[in-house]
Amino acid sequence: xxxxxxxxxxxxxxxxxxxxxxxxxxxxxxxxxxxxxxxxxxxxxxxxxxxxxxxxxxxxxxxxxxxxxxxxxxxxxxxxxxxxxxxxxxxxxxxxxxxxxxxxxxxxxx
Amino acid sequence: xxxxxxxxxxxxxxxxxxxxxxxxxxxxxxxxxxxxxxxxxxxxxxxxxxxxxxxxxxxxxxxxxxxxxxxxxxxxxxxxxxxxxxxxxxxxxxxxxxxxxxxxxxxxxxxxxxxxxxxxxxxxxxxxxxxxxxxxxxxxxxxxxxxxxxxxxxxxxxxxxxxxxxxxxxxxxxxxxxxxxxxxxxxxxxxxxxxxxxxxxxxxxxxxxxxxxxxxxxxxxxxxxxxxxxxxxxxxxxxxxxxxxxxxxxxxxxxxxxxxxxxxxxxxxxxxxxxxx
Numbered sequence: 001x002x003x004x005x006x007x008x009x010x011x012x013x014x015x016x017x018x019x020x021x022x023x024x025x026x027x028x029x030x031x032x033x034x035x036x037x038x039x040x041x042x043x044x045x046x047x048x049x050x051x052x053x054x055x056x057x058x059x060x061x062x063x064x065x066x067x068x069x070x071x072x073x074x075x076x077x078x079x080x081x082x083x084x085x086x087x088x089x090x091x092x093x094x095x096x097x098x099x100x101x102x103x104x105x106x107x108x109x110x
Numbered sequence: 111x112x113x114x115x116x117x118x119x120x121x122x123x124x125x126x127x128x129x130x131x132x133x134x135x136x137x138x139x140x141x142x143x144x145x146x147x148x149x150x151x152x153x154x155x156x157x158x159x160x161x162x163x164x165x166x167x168x169x170x171x172x173x174x175x176x177x178x179x180x181x182x183x184x185x186x187x188x189x190x191x192x193x194x195x196x197x198x199x200x201x202x203x204x205x206x207x208x209x210x211x212x213x214x215x216x217x218x219x220x221x222x223x224x225x226x227x228x229x230x231x232x233x234x235x236x237x238x239x240x241x242x243x244x245x246x247x248x249x250x251x252x253x254x255x256x257x258x259x260x261x262x263x264x265x266x267x268x269x270x271x272x273x274x275x276x277x278x279x280x281x282x283x284x285x286x287x288x289x290x291x292x293x294x295x296x297x298x299x300x301x302x303x304x305x306x307x308x309x310x311x312x313x314x315x316x317x318x319x320x321x322x323x324x325x326x327x328x329x330x331x332x333x334x335x336x337x338x339x340x341x342x343x344x345x346x347x348x349x350x351x352x353x354x355x356x357x358x359x360x361x362x363x364x365x366x367x368x369x370x371x372x373x374x375x376x377x378x379x380x381x382x383x384x385x386x387x
Contacts, residue, residue, distance in 0.1 A: 047275060047279070048275050053150075053280060053283065054154060054280075055171070055177055057154070058124060058149065058150045058153050058154075058176075059177065062111055062124070075157060076158045079155070079158045079159060083356075086154060087274065087276045
């Protein structure tokens with residue numbers, strides 16, 4: 001996969017770094033409603049706490065892929081879940097998924 | 111965010127290509143329903159699995175919905191059909207595509223098949239029906255009620271309690287859509303194709319219903335009206351079968367595509383080998 005070699009040169013991002021980036025993406029997605037970035041924690045739920053609609057998650061998925069490439073497949077990640085699970089999804093679970101997918105061993109597998 | 115502009119109106123589109131990077135086994139265009147719906151209903155259900163099975167998957171937010179443009183007027187069915195035709199002409203200029211329509215999205219798909227038969231290889235219509243005088247009258251009732259109810263805090267609180275916060279949020283968005291556009295009055299005023307025009311829809315059609323849905327009653331009528339239509343039922347489900355029972359709908363879709371001669375790949379190809387044995 002293109003881009004893999006260059007991302008493997010440096011340390012894959014940790015949870016704090018990924019959380020900060022996802023928080024910035026959420027602020028962009030929720031632009032018209034406004035978002036207090038300090039509200040976003042690992043425990044924040046996308047729908048109940050951050051008031052995201054499903055279409056906002058689609059926008060977020062595109063941003064994740066733009067930032068970290070095809071290894072981050074949010075749609076596929078969610079496709080394995082029940083509807084209730086998606087609705088209750090926390091920022092933390094997404095952060096953990098991104099961190100795991102960006103580890104070099106995950107890159108080799110894909 | 112991918113945006114295609116059609117006649118000055120921005121359309122939010124999402125495209126998933128075959129996961130294995132090979133040429134697509136088929137092109138599928140997924141069309142969502144009215145008011146509370148958006149391409150997200152496909153994006154988070156069947157779309158990734160279809161791309162993994164080797165399909166080129168194209169989704170878009172219909173006018174007024176999701177992240178697409180929201181003009182104040184222009185919401186008759188024929189406008190939605192023209193949007194789909196224009197998006198296809200832009201993105202897939204050659205040959206017919208397989209359409210999957212959820213609810214009103216299926217009505218749009220039938221509209222395209224009626225007007226541009228050359229563009230439609232097949233239709234999988236989920237909880238859907240073609241436009242007819244009965245359809246227009248029913249939608250008129252639903253939309254009038256939605257227009258007054260979905261802006262009431264008491265209604266929204268009831269939805270939140272019964273169906274959860276996310277559905278309540280979608281309902282509130284739908285209320286906004288109805289408040290700022292002529293959609294509620296435009297849909298019932300749509301141009302309706304006569305039964306003889308519908309009966310000329312020659313492409314294969316699979317109509318999927320939840321067994322608990324009101325629409326089940328029309329299944330026999332539609333099977334009889336369209337020359338190549340049959341029905342499938344998902345037990346225990348109501349109108350929201352696509353998001354409530356995504357696995358069942360996906361299996362039906364895979365079977366349907368195989369029946370249309372599409373050679374699926376990945377895990378979907380293994381299913382075929384299993385069922386062939």
